[in-house]
Amino acid sequence: SPNVPENNIDVLVIGAGPAGLMAALWFSELGINARVIDKRGSKIFNGQADGIHTRTLEIFDSFGMAKNILSQSSTFVEHCTWVPTEKGGIHRVKTMPAFAADDSRFQPQTIHQGRIESIFLDGIKARSNLKVERGVEPISIELDRGAIEDPDAYPITLTLRHLKRADVTSQVIRSHWKAPKREEQTGVNGHHDGPKINQLHEKFDEHERTEIVRAKYVLGCEGAHSWTRRQLGFQMEGDTTDSIWGVMDVNLITNWPDTRKFSSIQSEHGAMLIVPRENRLNRIYIQLADNETGKSASEKLNLTSADIFSTAQKIMSPYLFDYAYCDWWTVFRVGQRVADRYEQDQRIFLAGDAVHTHTPKAGQGMNVSMQDTFNLCWKIAGVLNSEYSRAILKTYEAERRAVALQLISIDAELTQALEGRPTQDELHQLYRARRQFLSGIVTYEPNILVARSRQSSLGRCPSCGGSSAVVAEPGVAKFITLGARFSSYEVVCQADARLWQTQDWLKSDGRWRVIVFGGDVASTGQLARANKLGMDLVRVLGKFEAHKMKSKFEIFFLHSSKREQVEITDFEGPFFPLDLNFGHDYERVFADTDNASSTSGNSHGFYGVDSTRGALLLTRPDQHVGWMGEYEELRNLERYLEGVFL
Ligand code: FAD
Secondary structure (H helix, E strand, C coil): CCCCCEEEEEEEEECCCHHHHHHHHHHHHCCCCEEEEECCCCCCCCCCCCEECHHHHHHHHHCCCHHHHHCCCEECCEEEEEEECCCCCEEEEEEEECCCCCCCCCCCEECCHHHHHHHHHHHHHHHCCCCEEECEEEEEEEECHHHCCCCCCCCEEEEEEECCHHHCCCCCCCCEECCCCCHHHCCCCCCCCHHHHHHHHHHCCCCCEEEEEEEEEEEECCCCCCHHHHHHCCCEEEEEEEEEEEEEEEEEEECCCCCCCEEEEEECCEEEEEEECHHHCEEEEEECCHHHHCCCHHHHHCCCHHHHHHHHHHHHCCCCEEEEEEEEEEEEEEEEEEECCCEECCCEEECHHHCEECCHHHCCHHHHHHHHHHHHHHHHHHHHCCCECHHHHHHHHHHHHHHHHHHHHHHHHHHHHHHCCCCHHHHHHHHHHHHHHHCCCCECCCECCECEECCCCCCCCCCCCCCCCCEECHHHCCCCCCCEECCCCEEEECCCCCEEEHHHHCCCCCCEEEEEEEECCCCCCHHHHHHHHHHHHHHHHHCCCCCCCCCCEEEEEEECCCHHHCCHHHCCHHHCCEECCCEECCCCEEECCCCCECCECCHHHHHCCCCCCCEEEEECCCCEEEEEECHHHHHHHHHHHHHHEC
């Protein structure tokens, strides 16, 4: 119709939950022309997911935003297990560390999803004018498959409906004080953004309207009931049964001692997880098993907070277990399933709960969803900016669907283990074996973006089919894994002695990093060898620089000699570059700290690099290691880049 407005956009993101907002953050950072729509009238205010992985914190840190979480979240350091006593109560049988310090420099946190969404919105606002358009949903989508390889085409046509005010919904807040609200409790739940909900409908029109949008790329991030997934006809595969969970966020009144620890409790009345949260809250999870309630699934979905809490009280007896305030509660239903496909023609992509659902047992949902779009969006941005070959977009499904399948299998394993009443040692062994994965630390298989190890027999990229994965030599850094994220270590800046984490080098700004392990540069020959490599690197990387204003690469040099044995001026070329407008760059060369400990003082030992030879390594814009090798293998690095860059 002539009255329906038509607009072109590079990327349309549907859904502004954690997955959609991570996409929006990347696109804001990388200057991509994107829109984000969400059919709900507001962000969520409290409840839903609440666990933040250590890997998720590393990602937020790479955007300079981890501090925004850490200033508001709760940390748990210990994990306790409680089991039934012979006399009918419960007792604590084991306390163990909730995380391993060598996995990440961060500790797992808890904070509600609404806060995470707020932190995202602040980060997006600081970077761009992109705003989430609320009360908007797609009603049709078409892909012109004849135009998918044309970089200038807008092959996806969507009709969007802007809902009228009366049709806009928001999150249903179900919170209440139980004990009389005392003076000193005012402000305890200061991050509950509740009052805004009343102003919600003010900015929506009285009348519905539609709009035609033509997009180059579309991301369906609409959660478990994804509209886009249904339009594409993709199937969720896996267990056909759903489990039903009662969840409450409460300020407890109790004489039970472990409220500030992550606790799994088994009793003759059922099992429960208790998680410490921000603002003195606790999250309680109870899986509502059939035999306990004798109720059908639909009856269970109608259970109230009083029903959930009375089950909790039975599980915790004989401890006093009551609450002052309930911030949020729900009964939700979830199955362990993964979509059969994640994308259509590398033009329409799905991410987050739209492609994987599982129980909340391991606190993964929000994290894995954000990590999906963290993986995807720098790739789309680079293709849109005519920097990368479209072939790299195939790696999204290959890399992230494999993670979802692993997640579902671990979720099933945990469920089975808990139902089978394992011994505490068995349970701890299981958590320990899966700990890295449950922290979000995953490894991607060889593909166009992950070189294959010289030792592996794979000739071609198993996921993308096409270009073969370039060879890398993992032996040069024995404790770094190709395809895994580059782990952090404390080092010191050669020029000014400030402490850095090596992950501080890997900011999320779309750039690739070449990390040169310099080895013992104070020994004869090694410094000259490294300086020569620097000159060769400038020549090779220069071939792939599309925009002269902002380089796509950054080079960091880390050596293993004592800092005082060399001078910053000993380093040449890209290691001590000179810009005639800005002077020298002093933040390229790093050394070990003087204090040797497990987290600093011996970087080459930590990464498994031979100090007499050094090593060369490439990280992708998402911090994952794409390639590594000897100084003399620069041609292989070049081949890797030739496969990725246009
Ligand atoms: P979501 O957070 O679901 O975001 C999807 C967004 O898309 C929403 O903002 C929605 O309004 C929007 N949207 C949906 N359809 C459309 C459409 N057609 N058009 C436009 N926009 C659309 N996880 C836990 O770990 N613990 C819990 O206790 C827990 N409780 C939960 C309770 C509920 C009621 C729900 C729904 C989820 C819960 N989860 C829980 C799961 C957790 O919230 C998700 O894993 C996580 O939010 C996934 O992020 P996402 O961005 O993929 O999807």
